[in-house]
Amino acid sequence: MPKLAELDDYDRCLEGAPAGDVATYCSVRVVIEPNNSSKIWHLIESFSSDHKRHYNHKHLYRGICMANCKQLVLSMTNMTKNALKADKFDTDFPYAFDGTIFRDTPGHRERYGEMVNICLNHRLNQTHQLRAHTEIETCTKNTDTVEVDWLDMSFLVVCTVIISLTIMSTYYDKSINHKQDVAHYKQDVDSKKKMIFVSFSMLRNWYRLTSRSQEPVDKDLRFLQAIRFLSMFLVITGHAALLCAVIPSQNSYRIEMMYHDISTMILTGGTQITQTFFAMSGFLLAIHMISFASRRKEKLGVSMLLKTTMIRYIRLTPLYAFVILLHATWLAKLQDGPFWKLGSELERTMCRRNWWTNLLYINNYVKADQPCMQQGWYLGCDYQMFFIGILLVIMTNRYRKLTIPLFVLAVVGSYILPALFIYYQKLEGTFIVTLEAQRFIFWYDDIYLKSYIPLHINAGNYLAGMVTGLIYLSLRKNNIDPSQSKWFRILWKMVIPIAVSSLLVHYIFYVNDYEKPSVWMAVYFTITKNSWGVFSCIFLLGLTFQVAPVVKRIFDHRIFEPLGRITYAAYLSHTFVMRLFFLSIREPLRFSYIGLTSMIFSSVVFSYLMATFLCLCLELPVTALQKLIVGNFRGITFRPINKT
Structure with missing residues (x-):
């Protein structure tokens, strides 16, 4: 089959042109034209039909030096040119980003489109006896200058x-x-x-x-800083793996064969780590707000709802807005290369268009298929759940006898609603992370947009965290230690093996195409999605009550205090760092485990270095001013748990 990606030499094309000549390098999407008389075409169709585990090999990526292409086309007769031209045809899959995203793309297509089509079809015909429709995505010239607005x-x-x-x-x-x-x-x-x-x-x-707080609750929950940091490490691991699929690969077959190995489900199913963050957020919200409410004589009301959401908005937004502004301005100017515009100008345009959805925390629903700072979907979902969580606490504070019924109703609803949604939307029984969807960073993936980022899909684990917070307060109030129970200790030790094993079951959805809609898949999706939050809460309770004293002491180490606190800044900045370091490569990526490991560790180190400065110069000052001007509920603060 034709290689998924082939590139002309970028630097030689732009820097090797004679003085005074304009050199142009274009990135092109290629869609192979069906040819039933071709054995290679049938191979492409057959291999690509396993769409959950393989790339779509009908869709190729090419980097073209227009000087070489022009020289080739000029040497052809008109008859040869006409024979090589291929018109656009209908496809049932996306193959290019919206042309308005990249500056000057319509003009480049008009000027170079026909020439590129002839040139690439000449190569494709010579090597595989196939033709294709081509579409220019971006072009770079040696005369391009940095524009500052x-x-x-x-x-x-x-x-x-x-x-x-x-x-x-x-x-x-x-x-x-x-x-x-x-x-x-x-x-x-x-x-x-x-x-x-x-x-x-x-x-x-x-x-x-x-610093380290000596308050009893803070000492109890000090280990959460370690979990924040370690979870952020796993988030960067997942995003590094995603980057390997976004950047065209030299050895794509190796990546595809990984999807035939059941152990890879630990990586693809690792998206569940997000549910741990939701559980921790709900856990802390319940502890802080219910403790605060219990010290007040008057009932909580609407004013409390507005004040808490305002404080959280002030706490999260300035740093968030600063990083969005960075992505919308100087990111695209910091590097170059055949893939650079794909990763940076895409982000620049979307952050200039859709920044408001991020700052209103509705970006997991509005413009979700054209996101600015894609990882920001979690912040939107978490902020929405924070509002609902505060509302639930206020209702239970005003109607104490209804505390259990209200929480039961909320939890039951968080199971029924996603199950109904999965059924009527005819979705899979788990979040399928396909290679082809990753090529477009999930923009055009219905499974991602409908079954991964919406609030109604993720609410169950936040509520599980809140219920765990209620249990924690009750246990402390009644001086009950669950670690004394043999069964709880056994359950705690089984949590991680069970959680990891549950990810392996996802493999059945990658190797089978079950009929949809399906009741059993809707039920399975909801249970497995929400079970991760339950696993997280059992793990949190066990550490709180020192089921494993050695693990608790390690997680309580001083080093995790600052690392945990700057995780929010690291969460916001790590995609900037990864773009800057890895999207400026000059040729398709050669995937290897050593390369992936170096990508992960370098991303962690430099993301946390950047996050340290952002935290010291912006995040902590804003928090200090917020406490002075707005207040913080007599020492109760709301710290964001970070992120996916």
């Missing part, structure tokens, strides 16, 4: 303001430290006005980042 300048202004505030605040904080004692940075200064002035102090925020 008002939005690019606004990012520089924002950076200048943040850096200036950090320098001035740090200098002021140091100047009022008359005793030159580090203890000065660990405690509040003597007035609210001074606290505002020192909110951007790098020294003070460093100690805030590395």
Whole structure:
């Protein structure tokens, strides 16, 4: 079969042109024209029909140096050119991004489209006796210049303001430290006005980042920082694997054969790690809000709902908006290469068009198929569940006798609703991570859009976390230690093996095409989706009550305190780092486990380095100002759990 990806030499094409000549390099999508008389075509059709485990080999990717292509076409007769031209035909699969996403694409298609079609069909006919429709996606010229507009300048202004505030605040904080004692940075200064002035102090925020609370609840739950960090490591692992499928590969067959190995389901099913974050978010929300409500004489009401959601919005949004602005401006200007525009200009355009869906936290429903910062779907879903969770706490606070019925109703609803949705939408019994969907970062994948990112699909695990928070408070109040139970200890030790084993079962959906709609698949989807949150909650309770003291001590280590706190910033910034490092390659990626491992670790290190600066210079200062101006419910704060 034709290779999925072949590229002319990018640098030689653009830099090797004679002085004064305009050199152009184009990235092209190729769709092979059906040919029933061709054995190769039948092989392509047969191999691609296993669409859950194989790429669509009817769809190819080519990088073309237009100088070479032009020279080839000029050497042909008109009869040969006409014979090689292939018109566009209907297909039942997406093969290119919307042409309006990339700047000047319509003009490039008009100018070079016919020439590219002839050139590529000449190559394809010579090697495989096939023809194809071609569509230019992006073109780069050696005369392209960096264009800076008002939005690019606004990012520089924002950076200048943040850096200036950090320098001035740090200098002021140091100047009022008359005793030159580090203890000065660990405690509040003597007035609210001074606290505002020192909110951007790098020294003070460093100690805030590395400090450890001695409150009983915080000491109980200190291990959550380790789980945040380790889960973020798994998130980056998954996104590195996704990047290997997004970037055209030299050895795609090896990746496809991985899907014939049942152990690969641990990687594809690893998307379930998101449910752990939802469970932790619900767990902390229940503990903090119910503890806060129990200390108040008056009932919680609408004002509390509005205030808590406002505080969370202030807590999350400034850093989120800053990274969105970075993606919408300077990301596309920082690198180049045959794949660079595909990853950077795509993000630039979507963040300029759809940034508002992110900042309103509705991006998991609105414009979900053209996302800015695709990982932001989790933030939208989590924010929506936070609102619902607060509403549920307020209702149980006002009608205490209805606490159990309300939670039972909510949990039952979180099982029934997704089951009905899966059934009537005729979806699979699990989230199928296909290779072809990954080529377009899931933009055009119905399974992703309908059964992975919506609130109604993920609510069950958030509610499981809230129920676990209620159980934790009840156990502490009644001085009950579940770790004394033999059965609980056995159950806790079985959680991880059962959770991992449950992922292996997903293999049946990759090797079979079951008839849909299906009642059993709808039920299976809901149970397996929500079981991950249940597994997470059992694991959390076990660590809280020290079922495994050695594991608890490791997870309580000081190193995880700052690593856990900067995970939100790392979650926002890691896709920027991965684009910057890996989308500037000059040839199709050669997949290997060593290469994947190096990609993961380098992404983790540099994402956390970037996150440290973002946290110290923006996230922690905003949190400090929010507490001073809006308040934080007498010491109760709401920390985001991060992310997918």
